[in-house]
Amino acid sequence: MEYELGNFFDEMYESSGEIRPQYLQLSGAIGSVKPERISQLQFSANKTQVNMGMTFNVYHDNQGLEKILHLDIIPRILANEEWKILEKGLKQRIEALNLFINDVYNDQKSLKDKIVPEDLILGSRDFLKPCIGLKPPKGVWCHITGTDLVKNNDGNYYILEDNLRCPSGVSYMLGSRDIIKRIYPNLFNSMGVMPVSDYPLRLLEMLQYISNKEHPVVGVLTPGIYNSAYYEHSYLALQMGVELVSGVDLITRDDKVYMQTTKGLQQIDVLYRRIDDTFLDPTAFNPTSMLGVPGIFNAYKKGNIALANAPGTGVADDKAVYAYVPKLIKYFLGEDAILNNVPTYLARDQEDRKFILDNIEDLVVKETNSAGGYGMMIGPKATKEDHAKFRTLVKENPTNYIAQPTLSLSTVPTWIEDHLEPRHVDLRPYILYGKEIEVIPGALTRVALTKGSLVVNSSQGGGSKDTWVLY
């Protein structure tokens, strides 16, 4: 079947139909085997995912609820020059955002200098008052980030979201690589694909770094087995060789946090917490939380435990704050932003609001505080009723909405039944901030498996691809 290039940037083919250099070997390899064989490999890749327990979704003692995130066996490939720019841009962005978070909870200079409207920050539900005055260990707030980017049809990357809270998906990046390596054993070497497998080690080093102790006890804090990302929590603990703990395992005494072991209490020094910060400690934040560890925030304030990410980082990845990031980079680093922001219209601003209401058919409207592709409307794809509904929503609650022009996400060839078809993708690289800022040379590429769809979220028919960054 003919591969139909749409009016989009295709990662493998130039618009002339030429194959881009970084895809030449892969394309040759795919062309040299029968489609039945590729379908077979696709099947066995998904079967391996099941056997690995690489599943997501709410766990219940019912098979139907345990799903895999479909892994497409055609990888997405990034040439080294392209990656270098991403890496540089991401480091710059994380450095600025970290300075901004620190500023927000301490001197608030960027607010006083009116770089960001004060009410936008102080009125945000993600601005956590208990964090005011906090100085986290080594000055780092956002230790782990998973930034979402897309490539537009102009061939440029645009940042979609910064995901500074508890970004997930890194276990899929690592697990997928294991599976895909078995499928193309020869290509990895001959093409020179940069490894991602040392991520757990780097993560552990970062976690150890943020403690004051020489040999800190490190753990991963999970809400538990029913959390949709539980596979990832356990995977990371296993790969790092540290304890996976949940609230029931911990007890706080004298502002220290202890694990309850078969030999009594053992103090824990660092937690990679995968519980949303507002649920972390009912005595400091959301009092109804049953997931967290009462008293842990006090232990954190006293410096008796380090937390990654620091509580409070959510204030900087609000979709409205997003609009100000280029200005923040300029303000804190004196540099122009390397990576593009998507032009963002804030409904809280009167002029922008008028623009949104007049052009809603062409815009993507998003709730400032939601994720997972929910609370969002893609103008060109939505019905008239949806347009009307979102006009009302925007008018009623302008501070909750932003709008952006519709981007045309790039496409990557994807195995559909027995042939390749273009499917839209995004890109989520992972960044660690410890002693220095490191961008892992790989990413989770999420792919919208439905033809023409732009929604890549796993909850809405998305799959994933292994992402190769070449040396």
Place this chain on the structure above:
Amino acid sequence: MLSRVANSIYWLGRYLERAENYARFMDVNFNLMLDLPKDQKEQWLPLVQATGDNNEFQKLYEGVNKNDIINYMAFDLRNPNSIISCVSKARENAREVRENVIKETWEKLNELYHYVNSMANSMDWIEGDPIPFFTGVKEHIMLINGIGYATVARSEGWYFRLLGTFLERADKTSRIVDVKYHIILPTPTLVGTPIDYLHWSALLKSVSGFNTYRRMYGTLEASKVVDFLILNRKFPRSVFYSILEAEDCLRNISGNNSRGFTNEAEKSIGELRSRLEFTSVEEIIEFGLHQYMDDLQIKIIDISNKVNDAFFQVKNNFAYQINIEE
């Protein structure tokens, strides 16, 4: 090691052993039925009786139909001890402590889980031959155990898993002996008939002990089979051997390498071990085989409870914080 983690690993061991033993029960009964003369009725109820789940079974099913019993013991999620329940719970426990389970163990356990579920859903076993399924379960679990023996570090977690395995095995082997009690009259002197011979061979085969028994004891006699299954010091599925191994696990966990005990679980298991160590098969038979098995099972439950109290109890931090605030 976290108390919760130790608890899950212990139950991982127990549930896998339980599932394997149920598969062995079923497998051997099939073999037995194939060998029986035409006029002998198939006996399936003794299996359910021996597991102690007869009352529950009678509540859920009418009559005693072979397929009902297979379904109840293998595929019925309402039976907490069925193969599918045990495998699901073993996997659930492993999932909860995924960070403490090596990749190969987890992947094979996952495979087993999907295998059992697909078989339960397909219902092929009703029409076809269910024996390969029971063999499959047994072999899967032996593979998982083999992975453990070959690769898992001998640290605390390993001993908790083994402790669960051996306590469960001691219990199940005692119940296998009980199957015989339920099949024919409990007169230990009834020997020599071909049917009797078949029954005892079936029991030995269910623990993969037939050849070993023949080599060690020669002729098939009730008292010798009982001696082999309960008191033998070399055979790894005998009750005594299992209790001895479980006791070693407890001592490895506490680090007690002297005599005596350091916690209630060690005390209780030491008592049982020495009772078995200094008992003869004649005394057991004189006491009453079924009664002796009953006592044994009660003692094992008591040990399990003490293990639970000694290692798995955790304080609730929410309650704790409220109490100190008041």
